[in-house]
Amino acid sequence: MNSPVLAQIGTVFMPVSNIEAARDWYCDLLGIEADGEVQFGHIYVIPLEGTNLVLDSKIYSEEKIVQIPLFHFNTENIEDAYLFMKQKGMDVINDIQHGHYFNFRDPDGNMLMICKC
Known part of the structure; x- marks a missing residue:
């Protein structure tokens, strides 16, 4: 049986403590506009060429x-x-x-x- 799982990575999650500050920092780093919305109060998706980057303040802790x-x-x-x-x-x-x-x-x-x- 062929695998139904694609050989692709759709997104990478990054734990961040402050979603707005992280959004601004990563967008500045990448030279892109921070024009998307924070979703569900804790997620910001940065669309990249290929795999996306998802900043998530809900999963943040110092241990992570x-x-x-x-x-x-x-x-x-x-x-x-x-x-x-x-x-x-x-x-x-x-x-x-x-x-x-x-x-x-x-x-x-x-x-x-x-x-x-």
């Missing part, structure tokens, strides 16, 4: 802060992305590694990555 990157944002120019993050005062964790990626944290402490595609 993501300690390792579960995904990465793509960039075509890792040096420009690194400089952009530093200039914005983002919590960049390390320098560019192997000329390919670096890690940073969102305001809640969730670990994220930007990687050269």
